Amino acid sequence: MMKILIILCFSAITLAKLIPYGEETEITSLRLMERLPNNIIPDWYNITLEPNFTLSIFTGSVSVKVKILNETKEIVLHAYKLEDIAKEDINITCNSVNKTIAEVSTNNKTQFLTIKLNEVITANETCVLDFRHFQGNLSDQFRVGLYLGKYNEExxxxxxxxxxxxxxxxxxxxxCFDEPHLKARFLVNLIRNKNHTSISNEELENSVPLDSERVLDVYRETKRMSTYLLAFIVTEYASTEVKQGQRVFGDRPAIKNGEANFALEMGIEILSALEEYTEHRYAFNKIDQIGIPDKYFQAGAMENWGLVTYRKSLIIYPYDYQVTKGLQKTVAIISHEYSHQWFGNLVTCSWWRHTWLNEGFASYFEYFLSAMVGWDIADIFVTDSVHSALSQDSRNTTMAMNDEDATNIIVYQKASSIIRMMNHIVTEDVFRKSLVLYLNANQYKSTSPVELYQAFDTIIKQQNKTTLLGKHTILEIMKSWDSQAGYPILNVEKTNNKITVQQNRFFTDGSKDDTKWIIPLTYVLENSTHNFSTTTANEWMANTTVVLDHQSDGWVIFNKQQMGLYRVKYNEENWNLLVNQLNQKDHTQIHVLNRAQLIDDAFTFAQINQMNYSQVLELSKYLVKEEDYIPITTFLKHIAVIDSKLAQENGRKNYKIFMNSLFSGSVSNTVTMKEQPEDTLKTKYLRIDLINWLCKLGNQECTNYALGVFQNNSTISPDLQTPIYCGAMRIGNQKDWDSLFEKFKNETNDLSRSRIIDALGCSENSETLSKYITTILDKNSTINVLPAFRSIVNAGDFGVEFLFNYTYTNFTDIKALPDVSTIIINIASKLNTRNHENLLRDLSENYIELKPVFENALKMVRTNIAWNDKYGADLKDWFSQYKSGI
Known part of the structure; x- marks a missing residue:
């Protein structure tokens, strides 16, 4: 280890001439951002920082060792919003010789700090840049850089x-040289109050008292890494005991009560699973997790190497009060951030246009690592990621994965879906070996997708598996997916002995273009020897059209296990054969993920007039036999659109009969309302959905069960508290509601209080809800208005009409609420009649100061009315016919 150079920094303001800073200009587009010259490479940084909580500033110094690649008379690096960087406080030595500085300037547009010298630095010289003093604001307003957070402790x-x-x-x-490919080693020194604790990426090496109040913490040198992965925290937090090199930090009461233990144990399991899968030991000797107060952490979680930060609520909570989905979310987010320790930290994208190399793999392993450690959510990846990517990547404004300004849905969900597609194309064995090679060949380096694809091609050739790719290389295939926006739709026309497949880019807004992809075609023919478990490509499609021969009279289904990121639309004959298979025959002959695919595609086509809702609902009738969470949750996601928009006059009553009949079938026998010891994760999630929906639909068995459990004071698990409480309140009397409200007042746990709030709005008694709103609006109330109002709107038809009428009649009181705009929009999203529109317009005319809000609200109502005008009559007829056929 290189000897540590410690330059102590204090809060005194340097009197030398300061560099002027002009108007602040944040960079909003990475695509347009000017890059640093490529003539200097940093080797290590020695940083000393002191946050001053009293003055709300931080002061610091840094030495940077660099190598000069090309002859130059200026050094350009990044500095932004830093004060007191004076020429007199900068010293540059090259090969132990001091260089004289002619001029120092900053540019707020490029965020460059330029140091011009009086003499030339020759190529291959090693220089040390000493910045003896700088200063910045320690503010709680901006949640980036080094900033202030607050929390309450007892x-x-x-x-x-x-x-x-x-x-x-x-x-x-x-x-610093603040670009991801410019990796360096970091020596971090933090000055803190003696009552505080500091944490950084590496292990603490030494603590040196500076005076009676301040201590200098000296940290070990890090591995070579990017600047964005550096982290340090000064706090009064406590931590769990160190276990296998891991700790979790949080506020003292939470740590004392064991609220971080689950995150600690899962972190240990996940890190071990990653080391085994990648065949690469974790690079540091320790990894800490820390819960930052939610309000002060916009990012949600961050993979800083060796010091992973999260919103506190994601990893620190009383275990016994948390719902299963909350626990699963903790496992998933730790899996995501720990995956980054390899994919992003050890091997880093060379520039932000390749962010998906970091985030795509982390998002992929978020699900599959969770499954490795006992949380079986691998199939849920399809509904969460694949379907989300398909939904969001279908507009003409979307961007390619390799675009610097690509949105999160592209670099997370789409990229991870493409990575899953790669896995299916090459098989798990080749996929894993390719990643091992990729990590080993590029550790501590930065990469573009080319290096990733080269690793795959190398393993494919070594394993003699080139036939998996047809006549293509992985680079050729993947370029069509990572460098083009959008994704394809396959139009499949099946005749007696031919299957004609045509690809086009899929748009939901009517746009057209001639983009083409190299598509792995996988398909199963009814009564053929093909199966759904082998997902390598049957054929490769690079042209607009391909014709396949077949000898089957039955159906064909494409995209086995929805392994490819594309939609499929069939001709009417084949579609009817698939619907018949699901409704009249054994629906499990079609893979569960393909059943979900058919539902997702069909509803999407109906929403853009490429299929009639009657066709989609005919397909959905098979759900009376369905017992798996994946197709059902896919259906519920889409039917929620109809549920939120369908007006009473368009057969809403018969719609509820349809929904009740679906969920009174096989699934109600398989998934009991009462929890069972043998419940799988998907069974638990399905039970929550069923109770929520059945009680909301007025199913008497559901509401009676819920009220009975509530009135008997039976123990209710966190998972079922909101569904059971809500179902009970729907048919309960004032005494029942008062009993639940009393439970809310006596409850001390925030998670339980939140679940009760979600249920109190489910009452279908006007007097009860009026009393509730009066309580909410009382100036001494501790109830958060927005969640309480939202619970009334989300409870169903009764709550929507009640809250809208209450708001209309008492708008003077509602107008005074800080969240009035959100309340109006939440209500408007559920309104669907011209009477609603007229009443909203009245409010808009009487309260001019809220005109923009009402304009948005009216737009939403008119959209719902137009939807009913377009689809309502057909839906009414179909639901009526369905009722008649029962």
Whole structure:
């Protein structure tokens, strides 16, 4: 280890001439951002920082060792929003010789700090840049750079200083070469109050008292890494005991009560699983997790190497009060951030246009690592990621994965779906070996997708598996997916002995273009020897049209296990054969993920007039036999659109009969309302959905069960508290509601209180809800208005009409609420008649100051009315016919 150079920094303001800073200009587009010259490479940084909570500033110094690649008379690096960087406080030595500085300037547009020299630095010289003093604001307003956070601990407000550097915010804390490919080693030294604790990426090496109040913490040198992965925190937090090199930090009461233990145990399991899968030991000797107060962490979670930060609520909570989905979310997010320790930290994208190399793999392993450690959510990846990517990547404004400004849905959900497609194309064995090679060949380096694809091609050739790719290389295939926006739809026309497949880019807005992809075609023919478990490509499609021969009179279904990121639309004959298979024959002959695919595609086509809702609902009738969570949750996601828009006059009563009949079938026998010890994860999720929906639909068996459990004071698990409480309130009397409200007042756990709030609005008694709103609006009330109002709107038809009428009649009181705009929009999203429109217009005319809000609300109502005008009559007829056929 290189000897540590410690330059102590204090809060005194340097009197030398300061560099002027002009108007602040944040960079909003990475595509347009000017890059640093490529003539200097940093080797290591020695940083000393001191946050001052009293003055709300931080002061610092840094030495940067660099190698000069090409002859130059200026050094350009990043610095932004840093004060007191004076020429007199900068020293540059090259090969132990001091260089004289002619001029120092900053550019707020490029965020460059330029140091011009009086003499030339020759190529291959090694230089040390010393910045002896700089200063920045320690504010709680901006949640990037080094900033202030606050939290309450046993009635006392506490402060912490924490960091968030991704993607371009390290430059706001110290002068640096702030681009991901410019990796370096870091020596971190933090000055803190003696009553505080500091944490950084590496292990603490030494603590040195500076005076009676301050301590200098010296940290070990890190591995070579990007600036955005550097992190440090100064806090009064406590931590769990160190276990296998891991700790979790949080506020003292939470740590004392064991609220971080689940995150600690899962972190240990997940890290071990990653080491085994990648065949690569974790690079550092320790990894810490820390819960930042939610309000002060916009990012949600950050993979800083060795110091992973999260919103506190994601990893620290009383285990016994948390719902299963909350626990699963913790496992998933730890899996995501720990995956980054390899994919993103060890091997890093060379520039932000390749962010998907980091986030795509982390999002992929988020699900499949969770499954490795006992949380079986691998299939849920399809509904969460594949379907989300298909939904969001279908507009003409979307961007390619390799675009610097690609949205999160592209670099997370779409990229992870493409990575899953790669896995299916090459098989799990080849996929895993390729990733092992990719990591080993590029550790501590930065990469583009080319290096990833080269690793795959190498393993494919070594394993003699080139036939898996047809006549293509993985680079050729993947370029069509990572460098083009959108995705294809396959139009499948099946005749007696031919299957004609045509690809087009899929749009939901009517746009057209001639984009083509190299598509892995997988398909199953009814009564053929093909099966759904082998997902390598049957054929490769690079042209607009391909014709396949077949000898089957039955149906064909494409995209086995929905392994490819594309939609499929069939001719009417084949579609009817698939619907018949599901409704009249053994529906399990079609893979569960393909059943979900058929539902998702069909509803999507109906929403853009490429299929009639009657066709979709005929397909959905098979759900009376369905017992698996994946197709049912896919259906519920889409039927929620109809549920939120369908007007009473368009057969809403018969719609509820249809829904009740679906969920009174096989699934109600398989998934009992009462929890069972043998419940799988998907069974637990399905039970929650069924109770929520059946009780909302007025199913008497559901509401009677819920009320009975509630009135008997039976123990209710966190998973079922909201569904059971809500179902009970729907038919309960005032005494029942008062009993639940009393439970809310006596409850001390925030998670339980939130679940009760979600249920109190489910009453279908006007007097009860009026009393509730009066209580909410009382000036001494501790109830959060927005969640309480939202619970009434989300409870169903009764709540929507009640709250709208109450708001209309008492708008003077509602107008005074801070969340009035959100309340109006939430209600309007459920309104669907011209009477609603007229009443809203009245409010708009009487309260001009809220005109923009009412304009948005009226637009939503008119959209719902137009939807009913377009689809209502057909839906009414179909639901009526369905009722007649029961």
């Amino acid at each position: 009635g006392s407000e506490k402060l912490l200083a924490t960091t968030q550097f991704q993607k371009i915010h390290a430059r706001k804390v110290f002068p």
